[in-house]
Amino acid sequence: MFDTALTAADLVFLAKGAGMTLLVTAIAVVLGTILGILFGVFRYQVGPWWTAPLTFVLDVFRSIPLLIQLVLANAFMGMVLRWQLSGFTVACGVLTMYTAAYCAEIVRGGIEAVPMTTRRAARSLGLSWGQDMVNIVMPLATRVALPSWIGLALGVMKDSALVYVVQVTELLKSTQILITRLQEPLFLLLICGAFYFLISFPLARLGGYLERRWSHD
Amino acid sequence: MFGYTFQWKQALARLPQMLDGALVTLQIALLSMALGILLAILLTVFRRSGSRILNAIATAWVEIARNTPALFQIYMAHFGVASFGIHLSPFTSLLIGITFNNAGYLAENFRGALKAIPDTQARAGRSLGMTPLQSFRYVVMPQMLRIAFLPMTNQMVWAILMTSLGVTVGMNTDLYGVTQDLNALTFRTFELFALAAVIFYLMTKTVQFGARLIAARMFRY
Numbered sequence: 046m047f048d049t050a051l052t053a054a055d056l057v058f059l060a061k062g063a064g065m066t067l068l069v070t071a072i073a074v075v076l077g078t079i080l081g082i083l084f085g086v087f088r089y090q091v092g093p094w095w096t097a098p099l100t101f102v103l104d105v106f107r108s109i110p111l112l113i114q115l116v117l118a119n120a121f122m123g124m125v126l127r128w129q130l131s132g133f134t135v136a137c138g139v140l141t142m143y144t145a146a147y148c149a150e151i152v153r154g155g156i157e158a159v160p161m162t163t164r165r166a167a168r169s170l171g172l173s174w175g176q177d178m179v180n181i182v183m184p185l186a187t188r189v190a191l192p193s194w195i196g197l198a199l200g201v202m203k204d205s206a207l208v209y210v211v212q213v214t215e216l217l218k219s220t221q222i223l224i225t226r227l228q229e230p231l232f233l234l235l236i237c238g239a240f241y242f243l244i245s246f247p248l249a250r251l252g253g254y255l256e257r258r259w260s261h262d
Numbered sequence: 263m264f265g266y267t268f269q270w271k272q273a274l275a276r277l278p279q280m281l282d283g284a285l286v287t288l289q290i291a292l293l294s295m296a297l298g299i300l301l302a303i304l305l306t307v308f309r310r311s312g313s314r315i316l317n318a319i320a321t322a323w324v325e326i327a328r329n330t331p332a333l334f335q336i337y338m339a340h341f342g343v344a345s346f347g348i349h350l351s352p353f354t355s356l357l358i359g360i361t362f363n364n365a366g367y368l369a370e371n372f373r374g375a376l377k378a379i380p381d382t383q384a385r386a387g388r389s390l391g392m393t394p395l396q397s398f399r400y401v402v403m404p405q406m407l408r409i410a411f412l413p414m415t416n417q418m419v420w421a422i423l424m425t426s427l428g429v430t431v432g433m434n435t436d437l438y439g440v441t442q443d444l445n446a447l448t449f450r451t452f453e454l455f456a457l458a459a460v461i462f463y464l465m466t467k468t469v470q471f472g473a474r475l476i477a478a479r480m481f482r483y
Contacts (some may be wrong), residue, residue, distance in 0.1 A: 108458045110426035110464040112438065117459060120451040125266045181388070199329075206331040207427075217333060224341060231345035234338055238330050245329035 050227050053198035062219030063240055069133070069215060070202040073140035077201070080141065081148020086178070088149060089156045111207050113230070114139050117212045132211035140208070144201050151193045156187030188259045195252035199245045216240060272451035276444050280454075283440030284461050290428070290436060291421040294357055298329075298364025299414070305369040306406075307398065308374070319370065329364020332403060333427050335359045342432040353435070354429035360421055367417055368410070375409035376402070415473040422431045426462075437461060 084103065088096045106114065118139045120129050159182050167181040168174075209218035220237040224230045266282070308320035327335065336359030340350060359454040379402055387397030407414075426438035431441045445451050 105459075105463060107411065108423075108463045110438065112426045112429075113459050115348055117276065117452065117455045118453065122430040124452055125264050125449060127265055181402060203329075203331040206333045216336070217331065220385065221337075229345075230337075230341035234342050238326075238338070240333050241330045241334065249329060 049229060051223075051233055053233075054120070055223055055227070059216070059236065060220055062214055062216040066202065066205055066211060066215040066217075067217075067244075069136055069140060069205045069213065070198070072137045073144050073201055073205070074198045076137075076141040077144025078148050079223060080145035082152050084145060084149035085152025085156065089153050103146040103149055106143050106184065110202050111139070111143060112210055114143065115207060115210050117163070119156065132208070132213045135211045136205075136208035136213045143204070145196065147197050147200075148194070150215055151197060153191050153194070155190030155256060156182060159185045160188040185215060192252045192256035192259075195248055195255075199252075203241065268453060269450050270453055272448055272450050276454065278441055278446075279444065280437060280458060280461060282466060283435060283437035286435045287422060287425045287437040288465065290353070290357055290360065290425050291418065292362040294364050294421050295372050295414075295418050297357075297361045298368055298417070301361065301365035301369035302372055303403065305409050306372045307363060307395075307459050309373065309378075310398070323362075324366045327363050328370060332437070333430060334361065334425050335362050336431055350426060352431045352433035354432050356425065356433050356436075357358050359427075363424065364417055364421055367420075368414065371410045371413040371417070372406055374413075375406045378409055393416050400455055404448065411473070411481070415445045415470060418473070422462070422465055422469065433473050 054203060084099060093100070108119075115136065119132070119135050122128050163185070164177055164181060167177045172180065197249065206216055206217040214222070216237055220233050224233050227233065231245060264348035305320040305323060308316040311317065336356060339358040339362070340352070343350065346481050383405070384394075388394065388402035390397075392400065405472050424434050427435050429439045429442055434443050438459055441454050446452050449456070
């Protein structure tokens, strides 16, 4: 098992794949979180009736396999609209919406966890809606939402393994390419799995720690 | 509106084949859920057993299942075990991969549910003369499954969505695999996958609705 044909160039190739995984994840999580906060606040503020279309669209993103979302978005952009988008753009776009769909739920849960009395107290002290949102709701909601948000970000990183379907060579795809050439599936897959694990595990632990620490007071 | 002519009829003509695929998808999801729940209960027992080895096995399982991509787990179940000379069919690999994933996530859900059950429950069972295992089986477990019912529903939805990954190990009888094969035949990519998306959406909604009915019926008191 330790006798391998893996060369330094192959390791660089793998590292590039890992970089792509992290890049796609970072873009999707940052943009998706911004969108998710907007959607979540909007849904909470406007109420369930008028935001039903938005709720439905976000629900669709959570009820359809990511693989199909990617293929559909790619086919729609390429075949129907005939836009020349790179697979990278499509992957980032779809993953952003996917993140936003889950993030909106987390944000809504966070806002709902802030007691109404606290917010009314803030408003009766003369704070505007915006001040109340930024100074009262945001700090309290973050405590509730952050552990789930960490879980979401890690989930997106793991799900970004599917963007190979729009020709983005991320970590798992580059591993597969190397497997085809070197015929050492177990060894290469273990390297790949270890990479995901080493990023995901400490952050998941941090999320669990924050959840425990913040749930007591 | 678009410079593209939609051929919905061609896709709809393939609907029966896709529905057959949907049945296979449901079959895999249900099987992996049933096995996953059993394994998750086993892992929960392992973690509570006090044995260091059993605890280590269960913890390793849960952490690997939760911290690596599902696609990676399915690859391991297919290409990984092939290194040991074990060649599994795509169906078996997919089932093993999803079951492994389900068991890990469910075990963590069960652990969360157990926190909500007071220790006195298990001790009351013990003082009635039950063995530790009996008190877990007849007193704690029913409450645990009840608390974890909603997360279990979510996991079932995940299992349905995860079946689409089977195509990467050569599965071509599930909904995604069938759709991809039809796509290779007809090149109506958008129409076919849109139809598959609708079927997936209906399946997940049916599962969620059904779970709500079951919960209303089972947890009335």
